[in-house]
Amino acid sequence: LASWVPVVGLEIHAQISSNSKLFSGSQVQFAAPPNSLVSFFDASLPGTLPVLNRRCVEAAVMTGLALNCSINKKSLFDRKHYFYADLPAGYQITQQRVPIAVNGSLSYSLCIDNKMSQMVTKTVRIKQIQLEQDSGKSLHDDARSQTLVDLNRAGVGLMEVVMEPDMCCGEEAAAAVRELQLILQTLGSSQAVMAEGQLRVDANVSVHHPGEPYGVRTEVKNINSIRFLAKAVDYEIQRQIEELENGGTILNETRAFDSKLGCTIPMRDKEGKQDYRFMPEPNLPPLILYDAKSLPVNMNHQQVVNIDWIRERLPDLPSVKRAKLVELYGILPEHSFTLLNEDGLAEYFENVVKQTQMKPKKVIGWILNDLLSYLKQHALPVKESPVSSFLLADLLNLLERREISSSAAKQVFEELWKGEGKTPLEIVKEKKLELIQDQKELEKVCQEVIDRQEDEVIMMVLG
Amino acid sequence: RSQRDARLQVSAALKEGRVSATELCQRCLSLIKSTGFLNAYVTVAKGTALKQAEESEKRYRRGQPLGVLDGIPFAVKDNFNTAGIETTCASNMLKGYISPYNATVVQKLLDQGAVLLGKTNLDEFAMGSGSTDGIFGPVRNPWSYSRQYKEKAPPKSGSENEESDWVITGGSSGGSAAAVSSFTCFAALGSDTGGSTRNPAAHCGVVGLKPTYGLISRHGLIPLVNSMDVPGILTRCVDDAAVVLGSLAGHDPKDSTTIQDTFKPFELPNLIDVRKLCIGIPKEYHAPGLSSEILALWSKAADLFRDAGAKVIEVSLPHTRYSIVCYHVLCTAEVASNMARFDGLEYGHRADMNKSTESMYAATRREGFNDVVRGRILSGNYFLLKQNYENYFIKAQKVRRLIANDFVKVFASGVDILLTPTTLSDAVPYVEFIKEDNRTRSAQDDILTQAANMAGLPAISIPTALSKRGLPVGLQFIGRSFQEKQLLTVAKWFEKQVKFPMIQLEVKRHDCSVFQHQKSVSFL
Secondary structure, three states, X not given: OOOOXXXXXXXXXXXXXXXXXXXXXXXXXXXXXXXXXXXXXXXOOOOOXXXXXXXXXXHHHHHHHHOOOEEOOEEOOXXXXXXXXXXXXXXXXXXXXXXXXXXXXXXXXXXXXXXXXXXXXXXXXXXXXXXXXXXXXXXXXXXXXXEEEEOOOOOOEEEEEEEEEEEOXXXXXXXHXXXXXXXXXXXXXXXXXXXXXXXXEEEEEEEEOOOOOOOOOEEEEEEOOHHHHHHHHHHHHHHHHHHHHOOOOOOOOEEEEEOOOOEEEEOOOOOOOOOOOOEEOOOOOOEEOEOOOOOOOOOOOOOOOEHHHHHHOOOOOHHHHHHHHHHHHOOOHHHHHHHHHOOOHHHHHHHHHHXXXXXXXXXXXXXXXXXXXXXXXXXXXXXXXXXXXXXXXXXXXXXXXOOOOHHHHHHHHHHHHOOOXXXXXXXXXXXXXXXXXXXXXXXXXXXXXXXXXXHHHHHHHHO | OOHHHHHHHHHHHHHHOOOOHHHHHHHHHHHHHHXXXXXXXXXXXXXXXXXXXXXXXXXXXXXXXXXXXXXXXXXXXXXXXXXXXXXXXXXXXXXXXXXOOOOHHHHHHHHOOOEEEEEEOOOHHHOOOOOOOOOOOOOEOHHHHEHHHHHHOOOOOOOOOHHHXXXXXXXXXXXXXXXXXOOOOOEEEEEEOOOOOHHHHHHHOOEEEXXXXXXXXXXXEOOOOOOOOEEEEEEOOXXXXXXXXXXXXXXXXXXXXXXXXXXXXXXXOOOOOOOOOEEEEEHHHOOOOOOHHHHHHHHHHHHHHHHOOOEEEEEOOHHHHHHHHHHHHHHHHHHHHHHHHOOOOOOOOOOOOOOOHHHHHHHHHHHHOOHHHHHHHHHHHHHHOHHHHHHHHHHHHHHHHHHHHHHHHHHHOOOOEEEEEOOOOOXXXXXXXXXXXXXXXXXXXOOOOHHHHHHOOOEEEEEEEEOOOOOEEEEEEEOOOOOHHHHHHHHHHHHHHHOOOOOOEEEEOOOOOEEEOHHHHXXX
C-alpha cells in the first residue's frame, strides 16, 4: 500500500472580547433578543461610516505578539463583496492585502500513543492574523419558506488566525486549536468558547504521496467542538485516501461536518467559484501602529496603539505557566498540561500546596486523580467544587501527619464531597477513622479480634 | 444692490428685529411654492421649518441668537440624511425612506439655528451632470425664466411652446443650485464628486464651493465615491460660503477620513491685494469643445489679475486628459460596492418577489435603480473582478496619483491658485441635453471639474458674466489643500471685480400677474 501524507491547515475565527463592535458602538453580547444590538452602521443604513474600535486593535496586537508574529505597523482594510441575507452592506470589511500581524508560530504538545507520559512538542506556523467583521445570523424556516435574519452579531470584531498546513492529523489540529484557545483566554482577547460561537474552525485537508506535490484540498466547515475537529479531519483524510485509491478525484469544494453521522458531506453548491471583488475600504485610512521608537514625542498616547506598551503588559502565556509549575513544584510536564486544561485547576492546586505540608508531587495526585475525576463525574467546573482548596489541604495535612491512612483519607474525601459543611477532622471523628498510634492500644484491638475469631485463629496456627 | 450684501443685511435685519425669522421662513416657503415649476425641491419640510423659525425668533427676542446663521433658511440636497424627513436620492430605491438620523453637516447647521426648508432634487444617487435623471423629473434652471434669457431668445414662430426653451441646471446638485439662485433659501448643501456642486453653480449663476477632501464630514452623506465625495456649499456670494464653511468644517469622529487638525473659521478681508499672488492658467483646460465665449471670458479674467499686479503664468497639468477614463473606472467600482447594500432587506424598496433571496434581490435592484445606476454597477463590478483588478482599478489608482502629483508640482513651483473655466459652455436646453445619454454627458461635462476631486483639492466656481444667450457662465479657482482661506479670498476679490448681475426672475403668480423677484429680496 502506497503511503499517504495528509496535510491539514486551519482557518480560525476568534470573536474579540470587547464591549462594542469592530466599527460601531453597539454592544457585543451573547444571546440577546434578536436585532436588539444593531446600530445604524450595522444595519448598513445609507450614509453611515465605520469607526475603528481601539480595543479590537489591541486584542489583535496582543494575540499577534503571543503568537510570535511580526506586527505590521501599517495595515489596511478591504471590502470583500458577496450577497447574503446576513451581510447587510453586501460586503465584509476585512484585511486582505496587508493584515495586522504575519509570520508567527504556535507550539503545542501531543501525547504519543495516548500515553500521557510521552509528550512531544510540535510547531505550526501562523500565516497571519487579520481583523474583520462577523456576519449576522440567518435561520432558515423551511416550514414557512422564510429566512429570519438576526443582525446582533453583524459587525462584531473577529480575528482570523490562519495556520499553515503543517499539521497531519485530527489530533494535531485539535491540540493546536486547544492551545490557541488557552492563549486567547489567558490574554483575554477572546473568550474562545466554541459552543458560543466565539471560536470557529474551518479545516483545509488534502493528501498526497511523499515527494509529490500537494493534492487538491477541501475545506471542512460546521465543526462545533475540538473533539469534532479531530473527528472531521481524520474522516476527511480517510475519505480522500479511499477516493484516490479507488481511482477517483478530489474536488476543490467545501464540505460540512455532520456530527451525527461522523462524516463530511458536500455543502450546497455556492454557485461555483466566488469572485469577491476585493477593493480597498475607502472610509478607513491605513491603520498605523507605533512602538517606543517610532512614537512621535507630542502624540497623545490615548490616540495611538503602542506595540511595546502592549508587549510589556502581556500576561504569562500557557507554555510559560506550565514551565513555571513544573519548575516550582517538581510536577511532570503532562501534569502541568492537565492543570492548565481545566479552568481554575492550576490555581486550586497552588492554593492547596500553600496550605499543606504535603509535598506538591504528592498533592498533584489528589488533584488530578481524585478531585478531577469527581468533578468530571458530576460535570462541575473547578469553581463549583464542593471541596474547597482549604478543606482539601486540611485533609491532606491529616494524612501527612499520619493521623489517618490513605484509604481513610479517600473515605473522608467522599464525605467532603457531599458538601455538608463538615471539616475533615469532624468526619474522621464521626467515622472513627483515626489511625491508632499507641502500641498498647493496638495490641488490645488485635487481642479483641483474635478472641472473637478463636476458631479461625486455631485453624491458622495449626496451619 | 449686490447679492453680497443681501445675507448680511438679512442677518442684521433679524438681529434688529426688522424682520422675524418666522416671516423670513414663510416668505421662502411661499416662494418655493410659486417657483414650484422649477422642480427644485423634492420635499418641503414646512412644519419643521416653521417650528425651527419660531425657536429662532424666541432666541432673537431674548437677544441670544446662536450666531450669524440663526434663523437663516437653507436647503439640503436629497442625498443627505435628515432625521424624520424623507431622503430619497431621487431614486425608487429610497422613495419613502425616512432617515433616522441627521448628517453631521445638517446637524451642524441646525445647531447654529439655521432653518431647514426642505430637500432638493438631483440626478438619481448623484449620478449625472444635468439633474435630469431622477424619479422626480428634471430641475429647471431659474435663468430660463429670467428677463436676461428671454430677451436674448431668438424670435419664435407662433406654434413653438415657450416651455421647450428651458435650460438645465447642470448637476447633479441642480436642485440646490436652483433653490439658491431663485432666492428660496440663502444657502444650500450639495455634494461634489466630479463637479456636482460647481457645475450647477456655474449654470445657475451662484457660488459653488468644493472644500478639500477631509475638511468636512461625510457622515450622513449617501456616498457615490467615498474617496472623492465632499459636501458642497452653494450660496449667492463668497462671504456667505465662508460663513457656512466656518460652521461645517472640522474633525468628525464619526468620519474617519476627516483630518484631526482643529479648524479655525475665518472672515474674509474686504480689502484684498492680489499683487503678491501667482495665478496659474493650466493649458490643458483649454479642452476640446470649450466655447469661444468662455475661452474669451477666461482670458479676460486672466488679464484682470495681471492688470491688478498679480503674476499670471501658463502652467501644465499633463495628465488631465486621462482623468475622465480614470474617474470612470474608480467611480463605477466604488458605486458597485456602495450600492451593494440596497437589497430591500433592511430598508428601502423591496420587490414583491418571494421565490428566493437571490430573486428578491435581483427584482428589488432592477425596480429600485434606474439605468444609469445599474450601468455603473455592472461596469464597476467588471473592473473589480479578480482578472481585471490589476489592469483597471490598480492602474486607475496609479493614474490618479499622477494627476494629483501634477497639482503638487505646480503648486510647489510657486503658483498659488489655478484659474480655469468651470464648464465647456453655458446651460443647454433640456431638449438638447437629453439627446445624448447620461454617460456621454457626464464624460463631457465633468472634464474641467473632475481632477480637483481626484486630487482632493478645494475648488470654487464664481459667477462671472452672462453669455450671449443671457445665461450665467462661471469660472473656477482651484487652491492648495486646506488653503480655503486663500482660495476664498482670491474668489472674493474676483467676485468684486466682475460684478455679476442679479437674476431678474419673472414668475407668473397664480393671479397671473408677473412680478419681479428682486423686489422680494429686499426685506428692508
